[in-house]
Amino acid sequence: MKKFERFEGVVAPLDRANVDTDLIIPKQFLKSIKRTGFGVNLFDDLRYLDEGEPGQDCSQRPLNPDFVLNQPRYQNAEVLLTRRNFGCGSSREHAPWALEDFGFKVVIAPSFADIFYNNAFKNGLLLITLSEDEVERLFNEVEAKDGYQLDIDLEQQRIITQRGEILEFEVDEFRKHCLLNGLDDIGITLQDEEAIRAFEQKHKAARPWLFRQTA
Amino acid sequence: MSGQTLYDKLWNQHLVKQRDDGTALIYIDRHMLHEVTSPQAFEGLRLANRKPWRLDANLATTDHNVPTTLEERAQGNSGIKDPVSLIQVQTLDDNCVEYGITEFRINDPRQGIVHVVGPEQGATLPGMTVVCGDSHTATHGAFGALAHGIGTSEVEHVLATQCLLTQKMKNMQVRVEGELGLGVTAKDVVLAIIGKIGTASGTGCAIEFAGSAIESLSMEGRMTVCNMAIEAGARVGMIAVDDTTIDYIGNRPYSPTGEQWEAAVADWRNLVSDPDAKFDNVVTLQAEDIEPQVSWGTSPEMVTGISGQVPDPSAAPDETVQRSHTRALEYMGLQPNQKITDIKLDKIFIGSCTNSRIEDLREAAKVAKGKKVADSIMLAMVVPGSGLVKRQAEEEGLDKIFIEAGFEWREPGCSMCLAMNADKLGAGEHCASTSNRNFEGRQGYGGRTHLVSPAMAAAAAIAGYFVDVRSLPANDATHAQEA
Structure with missing residues (x-):
């Protein structure tokens, strides 16, 4: 995982609540056995006017001109601004893979669905929860200015807007640590290998039926 | 403590x-x-x-x-x-x-x-x-x-x-x-x-x-x-x-x-x-x-009772809800205040990890028994949750009830719940589905999902539109409950 560093990035507004993971990456693209290449199919049903198939050359497909990511002013966006309960629905990790592969590093919303929240951080994608009011204000600012950017500083847990306003955000200490240092969870957990083995022994002695072999 | x-x-x-x-x-x-x-x-x-x-x-x-x-x-x-x-x-x-x-x-x-x-x-x-x-x-x-x-x-x-x-x-x-x-x-x-x-x-x-x-x-x-x-x-x-x-x-x-x-x-x-x-x-x-529930929108919370109607977005409590209701009605091809019982269906899906177990199939079979799937329904399918559920259902003769009524009796899998295999809705098609998600495109590109119980799905297959299972003759609906 890459280390998460402070950056200034263009913000794309997706003005929609309850964006589900089927919308982020439709099911036909889940058939890949790889972790990369999902970016061209991010928001496929919204982004293109035809029905997408895996492995297709997307550069030839008709674009939906009304969709925000197809508008010239939001090209190269790295921050996605959206509404409440983003990422609801299935546990597919293809959703954060697609967002990242497209080029997003940060998603800002008033709230996120649980499984998506976990999956995003495990892939280096920072999710920032702001109040409904703050999000509303950002939507207005983005709308008002072409090429609107935000300065995202995870270390200090703050966003600096183009007007110089500072928006502070909360992030769990462990997730922050992993993101800033690009750490892999498994390696960290295996440092506790002995504790896991000891627990396993005790657990098996107390409840042996949990360890039954296949009948 | x-x-x-x-x-x-x-x-x-x-x-x-x-x-x-x-x-x-x-x-x-x-x-x-x-x-x-x-x-x-x-x-x-x-x-x-x-x-x-x-x-x-x-x-x-x-x-x-x-x-x-x-x-x-x-x-x-x-x-x-x-x-x-x-x-x-x-x-x-x-x-x-x-x-x-x-x-x-x-x-x-x-x-x-x-x-x-x-x-x-x-x-x-x-x-x-x-x-x-x-x-x-x-x-x-x-x-x-x-x-x-x-x-x-x-x-x-x-x-x-x-x-x-x-x-x-x-x-x-x-x-x-x-x-x-x-x-x-x-x-x-x-x-x-x-x-x-x-x-x-x-x-x-x-x-x-x-x-x-x-x-x-x-x-x-x-x-x-x-x-x-x-x-x-x-x-x-x-x-x-x-x-x-x-x-x-x-x-x-x-x-x-x-x-x-x-x-x-x-x-x-x-x-x-x-x-x-x-x-x-x-x-x-x-x-x-x-009462028996039917989803009308593109999120599982967009649901109402069978005696209810599609909401009017203009009556929504806030702007975010109003926008999402408007978008949902547009996607679903429904009118504000339309009665749920006026929604016509094209396909029926009985299956998924929500409702594909033996009890679910029994409930649907009791409603379907001796009836025929409406001519206007293009496809009505029953997909058992596992090979063992399928075997049990066949031992009880449920497969014959479904087949005689005009349902397709399939092999086990997730099937049209998320349409990763060949079982899909076409654009604009309305489906009474016993699955769990009615998101846009979930059951096929442009497909319109209505989440219901197995008995409600079977009843909708017979009628061609949503009906209240409680209004069916006693030998159907009440038995569905006893299963």
Whole structure:
């Protein structure tokens, strides 16, 4: 995982609540056995006017001109601004893979669905929860200015807007640590290998039926 | 000190290590795998040169991509026409062979939807932690287990460490008190719950479903309710252990036997919330207020009773809701204030990890018996949840009832719930579906899903539009309830 560093990035507004993971990456693209290449199919049903198939050359497909990511002013966006309960629905990790592969590093919303929240951080994608009011204000600012950017500083847990306003955000200490240092969870957990083995022994002695072999 | 909730007990029994930063390592007893969310996890193991921690904790099956027609299934994996689906199925087979993980392959009679297979085999037991790379893993919580969906990175983490790195959730209880009316099923209960509390109010919570109406449900019904906890935002749904739970588990292939069975049952009896346990949030519904439910929109909270109507977005409480209702009606091709019973259907899907168990098929068959699917219905399909459910249904003659009525009787798999195989809706088609999600495009590009119970789906197949199962002659609807 890459280390998460402070950056200034263009913000794309997706003005929609309850964006589900089927919308982020439709099911036909889940058939890949790889972790990369999902970016061209991010928001496929919204982004293109035809029905997408895996492995297709997307550069030839008709674009939906009304969709925000197809508008010239939001090209190269790295921050996605959206509404409440983003990422609801299935546990597919293809959703954060697609967002990242497209080029997003940060998603800002008033709230996120649980499984998506976990999956995003495990892939280096920072999710920032702001109040409904703050999000509303950002939507207005983005709308008002072409090429609107935000300065995202995870270390200090703050966003600096183009007007110089500072928006502070909360992030769990462990997730922050992993993101800033690009750490892999498994390696960290295996440092506790002995504790896991000891627990396993005790657990098996107390409840042996949990360890039954296949009948 | 106040008592513990069921969730607190399960958490404490599996806590390996609590870290100062608020995260914790939780030991995982059962890990279920399927072909869609596991290939990248095995690839990760391979790249890091790691091995699975404990092989016998894992159980795999193929479900999402498998075709459901007998003709295709007769050819095994080579009957999978979509080459990309085939690669995914073969990859799971290969990974299970390489690492030595038990897998129920495509034509194994035990193959089926992962959340049907686990409980059916007794591989899901009370007091277990159960995870799977699928958000509907909460299904297994019906057994007094701590079960939740995980992402692919976590699948890899569980394979490598037998632990999940997580944080403790809040305790939420949803109580349904009273007696359910005739023709009102577990599916209607959970849809009514989501309609009341919304798709996000369970976020960050483990929901325990309780109350007399929940206790009256069979294990199949309880699984239906827990299955959809994620549709209320909660990763975890659970129900306390009682006689119904223990009766279901006895004599299944993975269930304990003899002295171990006695010890296990004694232990499982404690898997209930203490009377003085504290919940962060309690919501109560009255069973008598719940009528058969039909979703009208593109989120499971967009649901109403069969006697209801599609809402008028202009009457929405705030602008965000108004916009999402407007968009939903446009996508669904419905008018404000349209009566639910005026929605005409094109396809019918009875199946999915929510409603493909034997009780679900019995309920649908009772409604379909001696009737014919309406001419206006292009396709009505019944997809059993597993090979064993299919066999049982055939022993009871349910297959004949469906076939004679004009339904297609298919092979087990996830099928049209998420349309990863060939079973899909066409653009604009309305489907009465017993699945769990009505998101845009979920059942096929441009497809329009209405979530309902199996009895309601069968009744809609016969009529061609939604009808109230309670209005059917007594020998249909009332029997549907008795099953």
